[in-house]
Amino acid sequence: MSDLRRRIAFPKGTTLFQPGQACPGLVLLDKGTIRVTLTAANGREVVLYRVSPGDMCLQTFACLVEGRSYSAEGVAETDLEGELVPPDQFRTRLEGDPDFRTLVFSAVANRFGEYERLIEDVALTGFDARLARVLLRLADPAGEVHAAHSALAVETASGRAFVSRRMAEFVRRGLVEQLRGGVRITDRAGLERIAAD
Incomplete structure (x- = not known):
């Protein structure tokens, strides 16, 4: 054969x-x-x-x-x-x-x-925990996530507008900073705490 x-x-x-x-x-x-x-x-x-x-x-x-x-x-x-x-x-x-x-x-x-x-x-999981898990999973070694809000919406089974609102809140809380075409994680421990909820 x-x-x-x-x-x-x-x-x-x-x-x-x-x-x-x-x-x-x-x-x-x-x-x-x-x-x-x-x-x-x-x-x-x-x-x-x-x-x-x-x-x-x-x-x-x-x-x-x-x-x-x-x-x-x-x-x-x-x-x-x-x-x-x-x-x-x-x-x-x-x-x-x-x-x-x-x-x-x-x-x-x-x-x-x-x-x-x-x-x-x-x-069964709150959206912020889901979003935090996705950010942690997609982050490169420098802590950067090269994904637009539309891509994060696909990753989290959500709408782009809702992702944008929650990302703005993550920025306000100092968890991430906005980059062109993505974000940089600035408080990994904080994101990990949210992801564990």
């Missing part, structure tokens, strides 16, 4: 899949991050999760197992490198390769844990 996996590389910003599209196979990343988002009928968008090396895209897994099309969008958040396992090879390896099966099922289980946290954040 020949191995039909093939190497792939995509530049940052490439749309890898969209709602209604058939699945070309399982992407196993060696490098980079895919951002998976869902858009509601009213146009509001939310980040469901990110796929990094070792992670599993639940959208892809569901499409491969059930033979359905995508319901969300996946975009290369950074340059990507990896391999593509076509659908027939995915099924063959899942049935006959115990190591591959363990890898897939462990990654799916971890991803479901992240889904539970997302639901908890959106349904």
Whole structure:
């Protein structure tokens, strides 16, 4: 049996899949991050999760197992490198390769844990805690978050205007300072306290 996996590389910003599209196979990343988002009928968008090396895209897994099309969008958040396992090879390896099966099922289980946290954040956590967690997660080593309010709205499953009001309050409280195209965290401990609420 020949191995039909093939190497792939995509530049940052490439749309890898969209709602209604058939699945070309399982992407196993060696490098980079895919951002998976869902858009509601009213146009509001939310980040469901990110796929990094070792992670599993639940959208892809569901499409491969059930033979359905995508319901969300996946975009290369950074340059990507990896391999593509076509659908027939995915099924063959899942049935006959115990190591591959363990890898897939462990990654799916971890991803479901992240889904539970997302639901908890959106349904059971106050907005300021959600926003603080996103800022802490997206901050680079210098404490800068390079994301406009519209991008933060997508990350927090909220509206841009509401994010802008809460960010203004974070600035007023000395937690962050506004930069062109983002913010710099000025009180990390303060944000961590809010994130823990």
